[in-house]
Amino acid sequence: MKILCDRQQLQDAFSVVGGIPPVKTPNPIVQNVLLRAEGDQVVFFATDYELSARSVMASVQVLEPGAVLLPARETGQLLRELSEPTVSLAGSDDHRTTIECGSGSYQLVGDDPAEFPAEPQFDGTVELQVTSGAFLEMFRRTSFAVAREETRYAINGLLLDYDSGNLRLVGTDGRRLALCHQEIEGPDEPARAVVPLRALQALGRAIDGEQDAVLRVQLGDNRIAFQLGTTTVISQLLDNRFPAYEQVIPKVAETSIEVDRLQLERGVRRVAVLSSGDVRMVRFEFRDAALLLSAESSGVGRAKHTIDATIEGPSSAISFNPDYLLDALKVSDREIIRIDMTDDSTPARFALGETYTYVLMPISGS
């Protein structure tokens, strides 16, 4: 293989797949990225067997078609350092590739491309279409709530739940739940999948530059494929036993509060400074058209902060882990948010946007 290409295009195409190869693996060949030059394009492909990604770099000057394997980590680091406009790549028979750029020449030792896992072929049974930017936004608003645990248990992924033209993304770690939805083009029959966070993160890197493109989501029995232009991300799905999230969202509330989101975010942030003792906890008291935030850290100090609020229903109090709340307030874009709650031991519901709901479980005495 021998090619001449644009440096920026090379960096972009590589970055989509460069994060996939595993750091530790019994099969080191997958620590490489495959580059295959044919016609006037180069295909990039990487996999860790569960997750794979493919990207394409077009309008390349292919001097000699063929394939090479490049070590993912070193190549990624090297490409980020390059700044001249044009790059040439040339493979040799002993699996070495020479990258030349400006007055620099770099030789990277790869492996035999014939040994590399084949690209998965996949046709889903259901196809959904959504605007890439909107999907990315939903992802940002829900992914932080996903449990970060090294197991294949369902809450370690994000739930994609489609039903009659409505796509929902749901993330939960058992203490809080974030839900976003969106009207989209799609079939009549419902579909559901729990997607590993990593797959969506890889997709996020690809979407970054393409906010208005069409993202095609194909769902199969235990796999999912995302297609955005020439980029494809295919992933195994997680165990489908996601908690019955709709039951968790409170339907009724005794007290409803409306507050300014920015004021609330700022207030919680400040008060939380003094909740860094044993338990991260901020107390919310709703009464007399005001929300009183307070926190105390034994031996360090205490904080109080009042915010104007519209309150419907009896006065009440509830305590939350401030970090859990801030995570969601940060990605909300609403000016006024609503909080619905009943008592200090049942979940509170935060309406953080037209299509954005957040449910948070309080901290209480045993």
Add this chain to the structure above:
Amino acid sequence: MIRVLPPEVVNQIAAGEVVERPFSVVKELVENSLDAGATRIDVALDDGGREAIVVVDDGAGFTPADLGLAFVSHATSKLAQLADLDHVASLGFRGEALASIGSVSRATIRSRRHDAGGGHEVHCDGGRTGDVRPAASPPGTRVEVRDLFHNTPARRRFLKTARAERARVQELLARLALARLDVDFTLRADGRELLRLPAGETLRERVGRAFGNALAEQLVDVELGQGSLRVEGLAGRPELARRDATLALLYVNGRLARDRSALQAVRQAYREHLMGAVQPVHFLLLAMPPDEVDVNVHPQKAEVRFLDGRRVSGLLFEATRAALRGSGAAPRAGAGAVGVGGDKPRAIVGLPPLPPDLFGRAERTSGGGSSPLPSGLRAVGAADRGPHTAAGVREAGAEPAPDALLGGLAGQPFVQALGCYLVFATPAGLVVVDQHALHERVTFERLRRRHDERGATLVQRLLTPEIVEVGAADKAWLLDQGEVLAAEGFVVEDFGGAAVAIQGIPAVLTRARPAALLRALLDGDAACGPVGEPDADARPRAREAVVERFHSMACRSSVMAGDRLDDAEVRALLREAARCEHAHNCPHGRPTVLTFTGAELERFFKRRV
């Protein structure tokens, strides 16, 4: 046909109770010497005691008439009547020891009273006693026991190697000697001196000689009196804790005593420092009127019974706790010895064999803080860990001053090494923090505080209960202990079948995985003892065991060995650790932070000797 056993045989059988091994012979003979008022006792072993055990003292000695009765059982000068049994002040009282020893060996006693013109000797071979004959002897007594168990081959086969027997004798002598600082002890084996404990030294000095200076410097003074009871001695810092209880020593009226509940009381005082199966190190001397303690409950006299055990336990607990509270625990690298030889304090202080003086010397040269330490840092322990640390008791309710070393490290540049060590270069030297151990400490104190402050612990409730399948026995236990666990913030409910539902976890552990917490709780540390006994008397203990197991589980599952920590996390960890009461060791007693001073590094690199 029923026959009365000949007395030798009766004695051989009885001997099994008193004399098991060379070390039990030494124990009896040394106790006799102490009872005889000796100020100097020399013990010598040949071939680990198989060939010969010789004990020489400068005590009162035997009259020739007494010598004739020495090997006769129930012959004792120490108990005239049964009534005396109520207040035994001497170590021996049964009149059994010499008879037993004589029945299973070839023993010779040569003795002379200080006021007598000349000495006498008597010989006993397998229980057959010879005549008392005049013999040349200095004032005092010399007992020689040869060919132990020559007539009971089965027992002789049970003897361990000479080395092992020697080690046991050495350990025994060291332990006996701690109760009698006024007596000079020497142990020789095959002509070589193994132990020399001169009279008149302090308890700490003697512990240093017997168990190593590194250990002796990690002890705090204990002292407390209550009415007729009084305890004094030394308590080891938590980081000395070890797997076995061989150095958890309690002396009652100069007698080494093994009283479970008394030792348990001392262990309780360590509870806020230690957990799990580790045993503290302590040397506590309890003094009390002889009629308040019964020593006649064990053939080897190792156990005692207190008239008022509760009072004794209370005193021991209070005294030990006050001593530990008054000392900031803080190991230094030299004391824990990285790179010099053993990896844990236990490896160094363990007997046998006695440690070389390596650490003793290292301690001395690096001790006094020759270089001034700027910017709020101090060498760990330089100020508060002199060999004679007083047991100051902190005023009740006073906030502990934040730990200057750890507090000073917060915000300093560091590198994370080998996945779990944070290394800081400070003016005082290289400070290495075990992030895992430190985090355990922080979590442990958090849990403890949550538990102490209010009856109710804060619970992070779960949005969706986590359903976990457990075995029937596990489930029964969980539901049984539901209240105790809920008080700790762990809310578990029945979910039918073999499953339970976790409804809430302690808010201090909010990031932990509920199911992992449960598993760790069930797997637990078996050493935490039996749980859930229905016996009403065992209930409070069961509750404590449950709580202890819970804390131990929580610590283990909340930590981050191998996790990369960013600057902010390290800062937060160090800040919180600085406010911990016992920041310098983890709840299992391992150190959390070690300082390698410049002088120590120079020694490691052989720049200085």
